Amino acid sequence: MIIRSARITDAKEIHRLIEHYANKREMLHRSLNAIFESIQEFIVIKTSNKNNNIIGCGALHISWEDLAEIRSLAIVEKYQKIGFGRKLVAKLQNKAKKLDIKRIFTLTFKPQFFIKLGYNIIVKEALPHKIWSECVNCYLFPDCGEVSLLKII
Ligand SMILES: CC(C)(COP(=O)(O)OP(=O)(O)OC[C@H]1O[C@@H](n2cnc3c(N)ncnc32)[C@H](O)[C@@H]1OP(=O)(O)O)[C@@H](O)C(=O)NCCC(=O)NCCS
Numbered sequence: 001m002i003i004r005s006a007r008i009t010d011a012k013e014i015h016r017l018i019e020h021y022a023n024k025r026e027m028l029h030r031s032l033n034a035i036f037e038s039i040q041e042f043i044v045i046k047t048s049n050k051n052n053n054i055i056g057c058g059a060l061h062i063s064w065e066d067l068a069e070i071r072s073l074a075i076v077e078k079y080q081k082i083g084f085g086r087k088l089v090a091k092l093q094n095k096a097k098k099l100d101i102k103r104i105f106t107l108t109f110k111p112q113f114f115i116k117l118g119y120n121i122i123v124k125e126a127l128p129h130k131i132w133s134e135c136v137n138c139y140l141f142p143d144c145g146e147v148s149l150l151k152i153i
Pocket of ligand 1: 026027071072076080084085086087108109110113116
């Protein structure tokens with residue numbers, strides 16, 4: 001199992017994984033184009049078997065001075081609950097640390113997972129207005145049901 005930065009050749013597999021959960025309303029949809037454009041934000045976990053499939057992905061998106069977002073975090077079902085989600089979040093937090101970013105937030109339908117990793121629920125209004133304007137453009141606005149969480153690292 002390896003964790004590494006995503007490559008452009010991973011984009012379609014990342015897209016398939018996110019779509020799988022978006023269709024179950026566990027994540028928001030992301031277009032393949034959006035994934036190509038933000039491929040440098042992504043990390044992936046891959047198996048070391050012959051097919052070298054992606055078993056998880058996640059992205060760190062810089063939002064503002066001293067603030068970044070963990071987004072598009074997903075682990076293939078059969079590899080869940082064995083610590084890969086935690087590993088990806090730790091790696092994304094390290095990425096933020098290297099950039100001197102100390103505040104990480106996430107918008108998620110799975111708040112309990114992030115609470116386990118030290119994140120605290122906040123009101124969305126505590127986030128910069130810029131993030132709100134992105135929400136306004138979302139197809140699920142205003143009733144997406146996502147919970148906002150923040151961690152100081
Ligand atoms: C949420 C998700 C990324 C978690 O990944 P994972 O690899 O299963 O998580 P881990 O095994 O690293 O779990 C870390 C801890 O969180 C807990 N946990 C995992 N998923 C949880 C959930 N849905 N609710 C509550 N706790 C959860 C684990 O039990 C573990 O706790 P422990 O240390 O006390 O044993 C994964 O379930 C997933 O891909 N879900 C579908 C997509 C999704 O909902 N993404 C959410 C972000 S938008």
